Amino acid sequence: MKASVIVFPGSNCDRDAAVALERAMGAAPQMVWHGDSELPKSDLILLPGGFSYGDYLRSGAMAAHSPIMREVVRRAEAGTPVLGICNGFQVLTEAGLLPGVLMRNATLRFICKDVRLRVERDDTAFASHYKKDEVVRIPIAHKDGCYFADPGTLYILENEGRIAFRYCEEDGAITDAANPNGSTGNIAGIYNDTSTVLGMMPHPERLIDPAQSGTDGAKMFSSLVETLH
Amino acid sequence: MSGAADVKPETPSLSEELVAEHGISPEEYERLLEELGREPTLTELGVFSVMWSEHCSYKSSRVWLKKLPTSGSQVIQGPGENAGVVSLGDGQAAVFKMESHNHPSYIEPYQGAATGVGGIMRDVFTMGARPIANMNALRFGSPSHPKTRHLVAGVVSGIGDYGNCMGVPTIGGETNFDPRYNDNILVNAMCVGLVDANRIFKSAAKGVGLPVVYVGSKTGRDGIHGATMASAEFDESSEEKRPTVQVGDPFTEKLLLEACLELMNEDVIIAIQDMGAAGLTSSSVEMADKGGVGIDLDLDLVPMREEGMTAYEMLLSESQERMLMVLKPGSEPVAERIFKKWELDFAVIGKTTDTGHFVARHNGVVEADIPLPALAHAAPIYERPYETREKLPTIAPQDVTAPPSILSALERLIGSPHLSSRRWIYEQYDHMVMADTVQRPGGDAGVVRVHGTDKGLAVSCDVTPRYCAADPFEGGKQAVAECWRNLTATGAKPLAITDCLNFGNPERPEIMGEFVGAIEGMAEACKVFHFPVVSGNVSLYNETNGVAIPPTPAVGGVGLIANIAEMANMALKADGDVILLLGL
């Protein structure tokens, strides 16, 4: 399996994502500079977290126009799986690969902490090692993670089963108290209409080995490797 | 260089007020005239004022700082460079330093704290290290003071936004409240970086005729000393010429970090220095002085953000996210390519010389021409008088009235701002980015894994100002000891400390007494523990209307955990475990 991690100016979870991929794949992914217009052959494209362009103007807005994104969009439309984590999710919405937007957290503050997620689907390349309705612990670290979409879009997302993860209580209950950032429907991650593009605010790459105090994130990478090898 | 004729500008006699507004005393001015052999130009006066300032020259503290032990087999670089360096074994080293940004944070809490974090990270990556952990030690006024809430919110989000954007985890710190900080809050930021021990970069510009290179952001009128406004040269109606608050740009700093580390992989840098306080002046003077050479700057070549800036303003500007480097001749294109890739400014703005002078030209005029020793070594050093305050009486336990009930006492303690949870603060800091945080904030020390190894670096910031106020010597000792304990509590072997000595006005003997006492106490503890000081910072004059802050010698320690599998933490692990109380 060949994976590419896109590096934008201001990306800062690119190394973390590469470490997680390498651990799962047994080989290092290719790091691709945003200014390149050529993307090597890839079975998976990962847009990492960070603050591309400082998150100035709107998170992800400027990165969405980087030269490499034209190629990412083309590949995504041709079916190559794309995973956007945190800032990567913001870039995917700004680039139009996923619907909706990520707005300022309801608290208006940056939040870094572990949250519980309920796995809504286990039939995708990203989540096959999880079980539907399983509750996992994954950290978030963002200021703009409040997912918003118009009612029509939300209706489609819900009806087509395109919600990937929701913020939840330890027992899986979807409550306001478990919602860290005000996201509509406690949405933490969504798929595109072919379930090949996933955007999520939580950082699975930060909990992949016991020294980090948890491994719930590792299954995402092992799912991908098993499905895409 | 343009080879411009050495035209000297008109040198009108500088008024006494102007000299005083530059913080130069009449005796210091006499000394300046002697060193220079003539009257300074306004630009030269500005240069002297920053180089001879307390901040740059350590004129009140230097004699006492010598008391701190600074050596040990683990020490690779003690005080004197941008940051201290200790060995971690296996050819790796930790680079760290703590610095204050107190006054700017009181004026504009968000930007002041943000630029403080930016500055300390530059100190660390200038040495070739990738920053891997940040800490911060904060002191605010009374929680009920009308300004406190605003200051806390601004400082915390400023620290968070800068560190988060840089992608460096903030893994701990400390926070105190005391009414004596009402008008003088303290914002001390610490950064720890990781470097290969054989790839450490320093600031001595050794060699003549070498290109002096400016990189990073453009220069604007940020943070220029207020005294400039008094000068007749400025048109007071011109709002645009007002010196302005420094605004941080963490995005540019992130690019600067990556570009510098990329260039450091090429073998072309002879010396590098970040532009911190007193920007272009102190960085070029320090590099030239350490290298034993002269330096010639052509200010026309400095990348500018605003039009019409004078030499004075350019030399004193504190615009952030800038670096000065001396390169091997001929390597400019290599460096330029890298900085252009990262979309940063790059300009050759001068060269090293054999004149032993600091020379700055602008528009064909020599605006400053000063022998370097006058700036670097002739700076006055004071042995200020000090008096040791009488010790406060010891309180005997039986004289203290017992609380009505243990439970209510406990409630009061837990509910007090001094002991309440700091989660509200550290959740605003990304403490997990880089994916190597193995002990998050909330424990005794933060711990990050040394990337790709089983080793861990434990970091802790400590001081209890209350103790220092009661007895500076014991308080200084205690700060070092607490830091030592916090590190050892994770299973780390403490290696060395950095410090940030925050005090009131040193011209008052009782304040100087606090300073002396705290240093002597710290020195004693450091000796006993073999816990040397490898870097640090002094912040004096933290007082308003005669009310000084409590003596606050913040200590930041770093320790090494050989194998993180054996690390200890605070969590109680299982029912039925035995709890032991150790110590006196």
Added chain:
Amino acid sequence: MKARITITLKPGVLDPQGKAIEGALHALGFGGVEGVRQGKFIEVEVAESDPTRAREEIERMCKQLLANTIIENYAYELEAA
């Protein structure tokens, strides 16, 4: 020419910043305040001196980058620089 662009959230889009400001204004004693909304204000100078073409250019900038038209509206004024 110089453009002064205001970007505002569409009606119906939640505005936590505006709400927080409103709360803070109430706390400061500005009781009668309501309907606070926060947007962006961007100034841009374009080389184009023909108003019609300048307008077109600004429109494109807004649509492509400056505003996220899913949630935001934009408006602008042009003046000779």
Added chain:
Amino acid sequence: MKARITITLKPGVLDPQGKAIEGALHALGFGGVEGVRQGKFIEVEVAESDPTRAREEIERMCKQLLANTIIENYAYELEAA
């Protein structure tokens, strides 16, 4: 009454956002663009219907909360709601 308040960085104050937006516009092919500055735009409704008193109220809001007068300027227009 309704106030439309624009808050801008004082001249000379570094505007990292404006700088980054300018860079992005250049990369998108808007070559002639310069002097990009980003500020805030805030809409507020006040109960006060007397323009003079409404102005006073808005001034106080700007000074006390909406603008950070150390680095920002503010300006506003009032209109009947």
